[in-house]
Amino acid sequence: MPISLIQPEFKVHIDYDKCHKCGRCVQQCGWGVYNFNERPIPDDAKCRACHRCVTYCPAHCITIKKNDLALRDNANWSAGLRTAVWRQAETGGVMLTGMGNDKPYQSIFDHLVLDACQVTNPSIDPLREPMELRTYLGRKPDAVSVESDGDGGFRLAEGSGVEKNVKLDTPIIFSPMSYGSVSLNVHRSLAMAAERLGILMNTGEGGLHADLYPYADNVIVQVASGRFGVNPEYLNRGAAVEIKVGQGAKPGIGGHLPGEKINKEVSETRMIPQGSDAISPAPHHDIYSIEDLRQLIYSIKEATGYKPVGVKIAAVHNVAAIASGIVRAGADYVYLDGFKGGTGAAPQIIRDHIGIPVEIAIAVVDQRLRDEGIRNQASIVAAGSIRSSADLAKAIALGADVVAIGSAALMALGCHMCQGCHTGSCSWGLTTQKPELTRRVDPEWGAERLTNLVHAWSHELQEILGALGVNAVESLRGSRERLRSIGLDQQTCDILGVKPAGL
Amino acid sequence: MPRFEPLLERMPTTRTPEFVDRTAPGGAAGERPSYTAEAPFKIHGGCGLMGICDESGSLMSGENAIRAMAVQRDRGNGLGGGFAGYGIYPEFPDHFCFHMMLHDVRAKEEAEAVFDRHFTVDLAEPMPTRPVKGISDAPLLWRYFLKPDPHRLEETEMSEEDFVVHVVMLINSTVDGAFVASSGRNMGAFKGVGFPEEIGHYYLLEEYEGHTWVGHNRFPTNTPGWWGGAHPFTLLDWSIVHNGEISSYGINSRYLEAFGYKCTLGTDTEVAAYLFDLMLRRHKLPIELACKALASPLWSDIDRMPEEERALMRSLRAVYGPGMLNGPFAIVLGHNGGMVALNDRIKLRPLVAARQGTIVMVASEESAMREVLDAPDRVWAPRAGEPVIASVAGAEQPFHDDLHLSADEVSCAVTGVVETCETVEVN
Structure with a gap:
């Protein structure tokens, strides 16, 4: 099988000095990142940075970082767009994903601010007064x-x-x-x-x-x-x-x-x-x-x-x-x-x-x-x-x-x-x-x-x-x-x- | 001798009085004020108020109202005071009485031309006033006792009330410098820029006798002193005085706009007036329930009510929630049949009530009651959202069944903003 042009998004680092070699990361990861051969060996390409292993590692010895590979800067062709082309050239398919839109669109909520009362009308203390949400x-x-x-x-x-x-x-x-x-x-x-x-x-x-x-x-x-x-x-x-x-x-x-x-x-x-x-x-x-x-x-x-x-x-x-x-x-x-x-x-x-x-x-x-x-x-x-x-x-x-x-x-x-x-x-x-x-x-x-x-x-x-x-x-x-x-x-x-x- | 010596030195105001030659032939120089100039923005403010009603229908002097407001002087800042009295014109019980504020003789002539086209005017006279220290730059103040011209009435196929409101609308929106301060039968509004006791004294209120009086003292934070902008707000025989700052103004006004009302003045009073119009006249809710919708009981109280009442209050609150007045207010609605006083749902503004025999009185401060009533049977602080209702025996209640105005017509009549109403006839 020809190799993929797509590099792993994340790097999984295990501090083996601290690692208990307990294998819990292997058991916890749903993505099959880890193989166990005397110690857990991660396959970076499978990691989605979901932190399940990080959360459950009893030794707190797992760190996940972005794979900080340099690509020549191009404000028009982001790394994501380049990766998408490589992926679709490999698969010929529609790219699927989960959760919501992750593109940096403006958030209108973040440009709105709320009012508060000062002097002419009183604010009300919700710890002391009824405050109805029904x-x-x-x-x-x-x-x-x-x-x-x-x-x-x-x-x-x-x-x-x-x-x-x-x-x-x-x-x-x-x-x-x-x-x-x-x-x-x-x-x-x-x-x-x-x-x-x-x-x-x-x-x-x-x-x-x-x-x-x-x-x-x-x-x-x-x-x-x-x-x-x-x-x-x-x-x-x-x-x-x-x-x-x-x-x-x-x-x-x-x-x-x-x-x-x-x-x-x-x-x-x-x-x-x-x-x-x-x-x-x-x-x-x-x-x-x-x-x-x-x-x-x-x-x-x-x-x-x-x-x-x-x-x-x-x-x-x-x-x-x-x-x-x-x-x-x-x-x-x-x-x-x-x-x-x-x-x-x-x-x-x-x-x-x-x-x-x-x-x-x-x-x-x-x-x-x-x-x-x-x-x-x-x-x-x-x-x-x-x-x-x-x-x-x-x-x-x-x-x-x-x-x-x-x-x-x-x-x-x-x-x-x-x-x-x-x-x-x-x-x-x-x-x-x-x-x-x-x-x-x-x-x-x-x-x-x-x-x-x-x-x-x-x-x-x-x-x-x-x-x-x-x-x-x-x-x-x-x-x-x-x-x-x-x-x-x-x-x-x-x-x-x-x-x-x-x- | 007048007993109305100012209690405090006049507070500084933002007004810059300038001389206007109101009686100059052809009208005063310069721009004539329009009521719409009141506020393109939300006006904040606090106030004092009073209401007194003799349920037996016996008449009492306007001096009571003045005294009740005089002791509450420091609730205002001299930028507005006013009164409305009911039953004050027994000589003309069936005439509509227009209290007019006129910038100059030209405005007066134009307004009178409108009257002549629509009404039979049986008496036109200047409002009796006396010079009072502190009251300056008053507009020309006239009153007209009139009846709709029967031919015009027949032509337009309107009820008398509709016809009168239509003329109010016409004057407020199309006659520059003319403003209808009140337009009801056997009642009148007396208001202006000044402290209320000065205004009351200026209008010689102690010479009037009425069964119901409401009074108001204004403390606006930023508004030019304009005589028409003082309280009470009136339409026909309804008058509203209001002390409050409604924190839910934004949704209240949008709710009303969906029914066609246009909230152009930026005042809470305007919103309260339209809400009463919507609930009482158009939705035909009893006054008690309209009050419950405006100052709703808490859900925890509703949940404890008996089943039938619970279902009613739940619907009332769910349906009129956008109209609920949230935030501090005390309000008195006066009408020919008495008055209704209401406080906000958690009593954030003062309202005290008293009863002495057949007299019911409310005010922002108990001192007003102690000043006016010699031996009240009972003085109490009405509970939050509990209306105090006084009804004059045998009098008609305020809900005009023969009024068929649309919301924009009501807005137009109240505000004089012509853009609010497409149907106003300009002739």
Whole structure:
């Protein structure tokens, strides 16, 4: 076999003076980096810098560094582009990758700053005062109408309630990640955490394993173009149903779960043969237009006794008009997935070059729905990528009701963002179905870490609200007056509806 | 002798008074102010306020309102004070009374031309005023008792209320230098730049008798002193005085914009006025529930309510969440049927209430109650978000069923910003 022109990305260094020769690195590495011959011998080419071995080495003797080979500088042809050409010349294939867009696009969140109260209105201390994050996901009536209760009081008139909404204790939910792309233990961790947090996890397009049926009140069940695992019982095993049209990491294309990941349980849950590739088509073949979407939304509503039905789309150029159509088609929430959103597997070229930032998508969709007087008819869920409680607060100020976190949730479970999800060999036991790897995630441990993360962000959001002098998250939602931009051009500011700092 | 000697020396203000010859034939030189000049930006400020209502409908002197504000003098900075009185024109109970602020005679002539086209004017007279130290550069102040011209009314096929608001809109937006300070029946607003006791004294309020009075003292941090910009805000017989700084202004205004209101003044009061209009008039919510939507109970309290009430409050909060006024405020809404006072949801601004027989009184400070009422039966601090509602026996409640204005028409009438409203007739 001719040699590859591609040099290893990382160098694995073992300090053999300290090494116990225990072989734990060999056992821990899912990528097969290590051979053991009296001592562990690393093959740099296989390393993805996931730090599983580093974390578990009892002697702390493993160091992973970038392979700092000099290439002649060329600002036009980056090392990554050169490597890609060599790789494609070797394989003739589409380059696959995992996780979100890693190109150095500007982060709009990082150019937005929040307000705080001084003198003319007081800030509120979240440690001493109530600070409310509760959020209702779903369609709200235009107005509340009441009737006399015959006793001097009032009661809700028929049809103006929000009982069909899903109550969230904090405006954070977990992003869809399918069973198959992630392990059952990851799904268990997410479901247990969602239940403890009073929020929702999302099945993704791979169905819901029977073990998770008890968590139905904290689950969004997804219906994607492959319809994997979709049956009437599945639809009724969730608090809400989501039609997945697109994903921020791969707008306009379908999914491909390789047959190696389809073991017996995945096969049963997805309702497809064991070992066969699970290929979701690019479009839904029963949705070629907006009126088709309406039919599917109402079919699902009929099948579920009118549970909330959301529609997930990738943020693309015309997102405002699309979202408006989705709301008019009867969706109870619109899920906007920005172009930095994660994925279990996507063509790199699609992931890195298609779609628009979620910040822009939230701003234009929220404004369009307001312009059309239908903002109350659907909630906006924003994702891709929400990296901290600051992003969360800014997304809400721009107009999102709720954010969804996927990459951050996986990181809570150990993910180091090595971008190898598509390989099925995740050393952290997350995006794999190999039993020796999946058992690395104890659902109880995972649920606790996820719960901690969401609690931490919620507390930080409360601190931000307190500084802003409001004590309920609905008073920040869409309140762009509380945001200012630094270093964004005027047109972007206008699109965001945010003034530059100083105005 | 007047009892209204200033308690403190006048505070320095940002105003630079300049002489305007308002009675010069053909109008004063220079630019005439437009109400829209008020603020292209958000105005911050604090304030003092009061409201008093005799639920029996008995009349009391405006002196009560002045005294209540005088003891709260240091809540303002002399950049705005004002009052509204109800039941003050028993001689003209069925006439709409327009209190006008006019920059000069030309503005007056133009405004009167509009009146002549739309109304039968039964009395036009200068507002009675007296010179008061500290009050300067007052516009021409006139009042007109008028009724819609029956022919015009028939032509336009509007209700009387719609017709009147339409004319308010027309004057505020198209007649430079003319501003309608109030336009209701049997009520009037008296406001201007100065401390409220000076303003009250200037307008001879002690000679008026009303069943309900509201008063306001303003402490804006940055706004030019402009007579029209003082509180109360009015439309028809509604008046609003407000002390607060609404931290949720950004979303409140965007919420209202989705219903067609245009928030152009940058003031919290404007937002509060539109929210009341939306909830009371357009969505027909009872006042108690509108107050619960504006200053929502905490979820932890809602969760403990009986099932039926819980469902109602949950919906109210989920639906009107973007309209919830978050941040410090105390607000008094006056109308011909009484008044409503409301505090924010965690009581970040003061509001004290008292009852003495049939008299209900609210103010920013208890001192106002002690000044006006000799032996209150009860003085209490209303709980956060608990409205204090005073209703004059037998009076009509404030929710005009024959008002059919669109949101942009209301905005246009309140602000005088012509761009806010496409339907205003310019003739």
